[in-house]
Amino acid sequence: MQEIFRYIDNHEERYLRELKDFIQFPSVSKHSQRKKATLECAQWLVSHFREMGLDSQLIETSGHPIVRAERKGKSSRRLIIYGHYDVQPEEPLDLWETPPFEATLKEGFIHARGATDDKGQLFCHIKGVESLLKTEGELPCDVLFLIEGEEECGGSGLKDYIRKEKDNLKGEALVISDGNMYGDSTPALCYGLRGIISMELIIKGPRTDLHSGSFGGNVPNPAMVLAKILAQCVDDNGKVLIPGYYDKVKPTAPWELENFRKLAFDETAFIQQTGIKAPHGEEGFSSLERVWNRPTFEINGIYGGYAGEGGKTIIPSYAGAKITLRLVPDQDAQEICLALEGFIKSLIPDYVTYELKRPSGSNPVYIDVHHPALQAGKTALREGFGEEPVYIREGGSIPVVKVIWEELQLPIILMGLGTDRDGAHAPNEKFSLSNFMNGIKASASLLKQFK
Amino acid sequence: MQEIFRYIDNHEERYLRELKDFIQFPSVSKHSQRKKATLECAQWLVSHFREMGLDSQLIETSGHPIVRAERKGKSSRRLIIYGHYDVQPEEPLDLWETPPFEATLKEGFIHARGATDDKGQLFCHIKGVESLLKTEGELPCDVLFLIEGEEECGGSGLKDYIRKEKDNLKGEALVISDGNMYGDSTPALCYGLRGIISMELIIKGPRTDLHSGSFGGNVPNPAMVLAKILAQCVDDNGKVLIPGYYDKVKPTAPWELENFRKLAFDETAFIQQTGIKAPHGEEGFSSLERVWNRPTFEINGIYGGYAGEGGKTIIPSYAGAKITLRLVPDQDAQEICLALEGFIKSLIPDYVTYELKRPSGSNPVYIDVHHPALQAGKTALREGFGEEPVYIREGGSIPVVKVIWEELQLPIILMGLGTDRDGAHAPNEKFSLSNFMNGIKASASLLKQFK
Numbered sequence: 083m084q085e086i087f088r089y090i091d092n093h094e095e096r097y098l099r100e101l102k103d104f105i106q107f108p109s110v111s112k113h114s115q116r117k118k119a120t121l122e123c124a125q126w127l128v129s130h131f132r133e134m135g136l137d138s139q140l141i142e143t144s145g146h147p148i149v150r151a152e153r154k155g156k157s158s159r160r161l162i163i164y165g166h167y168d169v170q171p172e173e174p175l176d177l178w179e180t181p182p183f184e185a186t187l188k189e190g191f192i193h194a195r196g197a198t199d200d201k202g203q204l205f206c207h208i209k210g211v212e213s214l215l216k217t218e219g220e221l222p223c224d225v226l227f228l229i230e231g232e233e234e235c236g237g238s239g240l241k242d243y244i245r246k247e248k249d250n251l252k253g254e255a256l257v258i259s260d261g262n263m264y265g266d267s268t269p270a271l272c273y274g275l276r277g278i279i280s281m282e283l284i285i286k287g288p289r290t291d292l293h294s295g296s297f298g299g300n301v302p303n304p305a306m307v308l309a310k311i312l313a314q315c316v317d318d319n320g321k322v323l324i325p326g327y328y329d330k331v332k333p334t335a336p337w338e339l340e341n342f343r344k345l346a347f348d349e350t351a352f353i354q355q356t357g358i359k360a361p362h363g364e365e366g367f368s369s370l371e372r373v374w375n376r377p378t379f380e381i382n383g384i385y386g387g388y389a390g391e392g393g394k395t396i397i398p399s400y401a402g403a404k405i406t407l408r409l410v411p412d413q414d415a416q417e418i419c420l421a422l423e424g425f426i427k428s429l430i431p432d433y434v435t436y437e438l439k440r441p442s443g444s445n446p447v448y449i450d451v452h453h454p455a456l457q458a459g460k461t462a463l464r465e466g467f468g469e470e471p472v473y474i475r476e477g478g479s480i481p482v483v484k485v486i487w488e489e490l491q492l493p494i495i496l497m498g499l500g501t502d503r504d505g506a507h508a509p510n511e512k513f514s515l516s517n518f519m520n521g522i523k524a525s526a527s528l529l530k531q532f533k
Numbered sequence: 534m535q536e537i538f539r540y541i542d543n544h545e546e547r548y549l550r551e552l553k554d555f556i557q558f559p560s561v562s563k564h565s566q567r568k569k570a571t572l573e574c575a576q577w578l579v580s581h582f583r584e585m586g587l588d589s590q591l592i593e594t595s596g597h598p599i600v601r602a603e604r605k606g607k608s609s610r611r612l613i614i615y616g617h618y619d620v621q622p623e624e625p626l627d628l629w630e631t632p633p634f635e636a637t638l639k640e641g642f643i644h645a646r647g648a649t650d651d652k653g654q655l656f657c658h659i660k661g662v663e664s665l666l667k668t669e670g671e672l673p674c675d676v677l678f679l680i681e682g683e684e685e686c687g688g689s690g691l692k693d694y695i696r697k698e699k700d701n702l703k704g705e706a707l708v709i710s711d712g713n714m715y716g717d718s719t720p721a722l723c724y725g726l727r728g729i730i731s732m733e734l735i736i737k738g739p740r741t742d743l744h745s746g747s748f749g750g751n752v753p754n755p756a757m758v759l760a761k762i763l764a765q766c767v768d769d770n771g772k773v774l775i776p777g778y779y780d781k782v783k784p785t786a787p788w789e790l791e792n793f794r795k796l797a798f799d800e801t802a803f804i805q806q807t808g809i810k811a812p813h814g815e816e817g818f819s820s821l822e823r824v825w826n827r828p829t830f831e832i833n834g835i836y837g838g839y840a841g842e843g844g845k846t847i848i849p850s851y852a853g854a855k856i857t858l859r860l861v862p863d864q865d866a867q868e869i870c871l872a873l874e875g876f877i878k879s880l881i882p883d884y885v886t887y888e889l890k891r892p893s894g895s896n897p898v899y900i901d902v903h904h905p906a907l908q909a910g911k912t913a914l915r916e917g918f919g920e921e922p923v924y925i926r927e928g929g930s931i932p933v934v935k936v937i938w939e940e941l942q943l944p945i946i947l948m949g950l951g952t953d954r955d956g957a958h959a960p961n962e963k964f965s966l967s968n969f970m971n972g973i974k975a976s977a978s979l980l981k982q983f984k
Contacts, residue, residue: 276746278746278846280844282844287809288807288808288809289807289808289809290808292807293928293929294829294831294833294857294859295727295729295859295927295928295929295930296824296927296928296929297807297824297928298824298829298831298857298859298928299771299814299815299823299824299827299829299859299928300803300812300813300814300820300823300824301807301809301812301813301814302809302810302811302813303831303832305763305832305834305835305854306763306764306766306767306830306831306832308760308835309759309760309761309763309764309832309835310760310763310764310769312756312757312760312761312764313757313760313761313763313764313765314764315757316757318761318882320750352751356739356740356743356748356752357739357740357741358738358739358740358752358753358884358885359753359883359884359885359886360753360883360884361751361752361753361884362751362752362753362882362884362885363750363751363752364750369751372750372751373747373748373749373750373751376750378745378749378750379757380745380749380754380757380848381754381756381757381760381837381838381849381852382745382838382839382844382845382846382847382848382849383756383837383838383839383840383844383845383847383849384756384759384760384835384836384837384838384840384849384852385835385836385837385840386832386834386835386836387832387833387834387835387855388833388834388855389834389835389836389853389855393731393733393833393834393855393857394833394834394855395729395833395857395929396833396834397831397833398832398833398834398835401832401835402840403756404838404839404840404844404845406745406749406844406846408745408746408749408750431769431813432810432811433809433810433811433812433813434809434810434813435810476746476747477744477746477747477748477749477750478744478745478746478747478846479746
C-alpha cells in the first residue's frame with residue numbers, strides 16, 4: 083500500500099479542494115427551496131465519478147435522486163459503498179463561525195455543513211477508489227456506489243430502489259462510513275445496532291378541557307391516568323416491566339464484556355457531554371451494556387393540557403405520550419409489539435377512553451465480528467489509521483442498514499470516520515483533516531481486501 | 534313587594550333595551566385594541582347610574598377603571614354590590630349565530646357576549662335598585678356598587694382598591710351575581726368555595742434533547758421521572774397522598790349530606806355534558822361531595838420532549854407539569870403549600886435536577902348559611918323567583934371573593950342568576966329573559982331585607 087498511500091498524501095491539496103467543491107452545494111434535502119441545489123449536488127457527483135473513470139448516472143426516485151456509480155475491477159467480487167450527499171439544514175445560522183457551505187480549514191479541521199455527515203466521510207471512499215485507479219490503473223474488485231439524497235429527510239427513494247433492484251445489487255459486502263469512531267480518535271468497527279419500536283398513547287377524558295374547580299374531583303384527569311400508566315412500564319431500577327420483554331435478550335458475551343471493559347467508558351466525560359447530573363439506567367449493567375446491549379423504554383414526548391406561561395385551571399381533555407423502545411438481539415420486533423400493546427392496554431383504567439397508535443418497528447442488527455468482511459474492515463482501518471481498531475456497537479438504529487440487512491442480506495461494514503465532537507447536525511460541524519486522509523487510505527485498503 | 538314587582542314587569546321592554554345598550558360595548562378587557570370600547574362601557578355605566586339618581590364615578594386603576602356608584606338609603610345599613618362590566622373575547626366568531634355585541638332575543642333568551650357573564654346578571658341589581666327608587670322614591674338601605682373591568686383579564690385593579698380603601702368599604706354584606714343557579718332553573722345560594730394552590734415542577738435531565746438510540750438506557754428520562762413522581766401523588770382510589778393532606782378536612786356535615794342527597798346530582802347529564810366515559814374520583818364520596826367538599830390534586834398541563842406530528846427519537850431535556858390543588862375547610866393553604874413542597878421534593882430521585890415553582894395559593898371560603906345576610910339572600914331569591922332556593926357550594930375559587938372575604942370580612946351573598954347552559958365564555962352566550970326579570974325582583978327584595 084506504500085505507493086498508494088504516498089499518492090494520497092501527495093494529493094491532499096487537490097482532494098481537499100474537491101471536497102470543498104462537493105460541500106459548496108447547500109443540498110438540504112428537507113427544504114423544498116433547496117431542491118435545485120440538492121439536484122445540482124447530485125449532478126456534480128455524477129460528473130465527478132465520470133471524470134474519475136466510473137460509469138455513473140442519476141436514478142430518479144419519488145424524492146431526491148440516487149447517484150449510482152460503478153466500475154469493474156480485477157476480481158469479480160463486488161463491494162457496495164453507501165453514502166448520502168444531502169445534509170441537515172444549516173440553521174441556526176448565527177451560531178456558525180464560518181460560512182456553512184464553504185469548507186474552511188481551521189486548526190486541523192474542515193468546518194462546514196456536511197463536513198462529517200456525510201460528505202467528508204463519503205468522499206474518503208470516492209478518493210480511495212480514485213487513488214487506486216490512479217496508481218494501479220484498475221480497481222482490485224468491482225465497486226458500486228449507491229449515494230442517496232434523502233438520508234436527512236427520511237425519504238424512501240433508496241429503500242424503494244433496493245427493494246426493487248435487489249437481484250441486481252448482489253455483492254460481497256457493503257460499507258457505510260456515516261458515523262463515529264470510538265472516543266476522540268480510536269478507529270472502530272460497529273457490529274451491532276439496536277432495533278426500535280415506536281408507539282403513541284393518548285388517554286382521553288372530557289370532550290373539552292374542563293374547569294378544574296367546578297369539575298375537579300369527579301372527572302378522570304387524563305394526564306394523571308397517563309402518568310400512572312407510564313410509571314408502571316419501568317421500575318425504579320430501570321427494568322422494563324412489559325411481560326416477557328427480556329425473555330430473548332442474549333446476555334452480553336464474555337468477549338464483549340471484556341471488550342467493553344477495555345473500552346473504558348469515561349463517565350466523567352459522558353456527564354460533561356450530556357449535562358446530566360448522573361447516569362441512570364438498568365441496575366447491574368455497565369454504561370456500554372446499557373446503551374449497546376440492553377433494551378430500553380423511552381418517553382420521547384409527553385403532552386396534555388396547558389403548557390404555556392403561567393397557569394390555567396383545567397382538567398385536560400386528553401394527554402399523550404410518544405414512546406420508543408430499543409431492541410437488542412434476539413428480541414423480535416413483532417413479538418415485542420404485541421406484548422407492548424397488550425401490556426399498555428391492560429394498564430388503562432376502564433373510566434377513560436384512549437387512542438393507541440399501534441406499535442411498529444424493526445429488529446436489531448448484529449453482525450458476527452469474525453465474518454471475513456468485518457475482518458477486512460478491521461485490516462483496512464488498521465492500515466489507514468496506523469492504529470488497531472476496536473469493536474463497538476451502537477445504541478441507535480440506521481433505517482437504511484436495516485433494509486440492506488433484510489433485503490440484500492449483505493454483511494455491513496460500519497466504519498464511522500467521524501467523532502462525537504464533530505457536531506453532526508449542529509452548527510460548526512467539522513471533520514478532522516487527519517481522519518479525512520486516513521479515511522481515504524482505509525478505503526483504498528478495504529478495496530484491496532476484496533482483490 | 535307587589536307594587537315593585539308590578540313596576541318591574543311593566544318596564545321589561547325598557548330594561549331590556551337598556552341592557553342591550555350596555556351589551557353593545559365590546560368591552561373585552563383582554564384585548565388592548567378594545568381598551569377604548571372598555572372605557573366607553575364604563576363611562577356609559579357612570580352616566581346610567583347618574584341618570585338613575587346615584588353618585589357615580591370612574592376610579593382609575595393600573596388597568597381598566599372601576600365604576601363606583603352609591604346612594605344613601607333610609608337605613609344606614611349598607612349593601613355592597615359587586616359585578617364586572619368586562620367580557621370574554623368573542624372568538625371564534627364563525628360559531629356565533631347572532632352578532633356577539635347585539636343583544637338578540639330568541640326563544641326566551643338574550644343572546645350576546647356578556648349576556649350572563651356578567652352584564653345581564655349585574656344589570657339585575659342595577660335595575661333592582663332603580664325599581665325601588667322609582668316606586669318608593671328612596672332606597673331601603675345604603676347601596677354601593679363596585680364594578681370592575683378586569684375580571685376576565687386577571688387584573689388587580691379592584692383588589693388593590695379594596696386593600697387600599699378597606700376602611701371606607703364597610704357594610705353589612707356584599708352580593709355577587711356572577712355565577713349559576715342549580716341545574717337548569719333552581720335558584721341557589723352558594724355558601725362555599727374551594728381554595729386553590731398552584732405549583733409547577735420541571736424535571737431536568739440532559740442539557741439538550743439527546744438521541745434516544747445513542748444515549749437511551751444510560752441517561753435519566755425526565756418525562757419518566759416526572760410520570761413516576763406524579764403517579765405517587767394520588768392513589769388509584771383518588772386519594773391524595775401528600776402527608777397530612779386530609780388532617781384538617783372537615784367531614785361533610787349531616788345537614789349537608791342530606792342536602793346533597795336532595796339535590797339529586799344527575800350523573801347521566803354530567804356524563805353527557807362533559808363527554809367523559811365515567812365519573813372518577815375519591816372512593817366513598819358522592820359526586821357533589823367530590824367537587825364541593827373534597828380536596829383535589831389535578832394536573833393542568835404536562836409537557837416535555839416532542840409533541841408534534843409523527844415521532845422524534847429523543848430523550849427530552851426536561852419535562853414539566855402544572856398542578857393545582859383545590860382545598861376545602863379547614864385546610865390551611867400555607868400549611869398545605871409546605872407539605873406539598875416537602876412531599877414533591879422527597880419523590881425526586883437524586884440523579885436528576887429540577888425546578889420547582891414554589892406552591893402558593895389561597896384558603897377556601899365557607900359562609901355559615903345561618904348568617905342573617907345569607908338568610909336575606911334566601912328570602913330574596915324565594916320572592917324573586919317564586920321558588921324555594923337551594924344551598925349549594927362551588928368547586929372553583931373566585932379570586933375577588935377571597936380578597937373581599939379576607940380584607941373586608943363581609944359575609945358574601947353568592948347569588949348566581951345564570952345556568953350551566955348559558956355558555957359563559959363560549960360562543961352564543963345567553964341569559965334567560967325570565968331569570969333576568971326574576972333576578973331584578975330578587976335584587977329589589979334583597980335590598981328590602983336591609984331596611
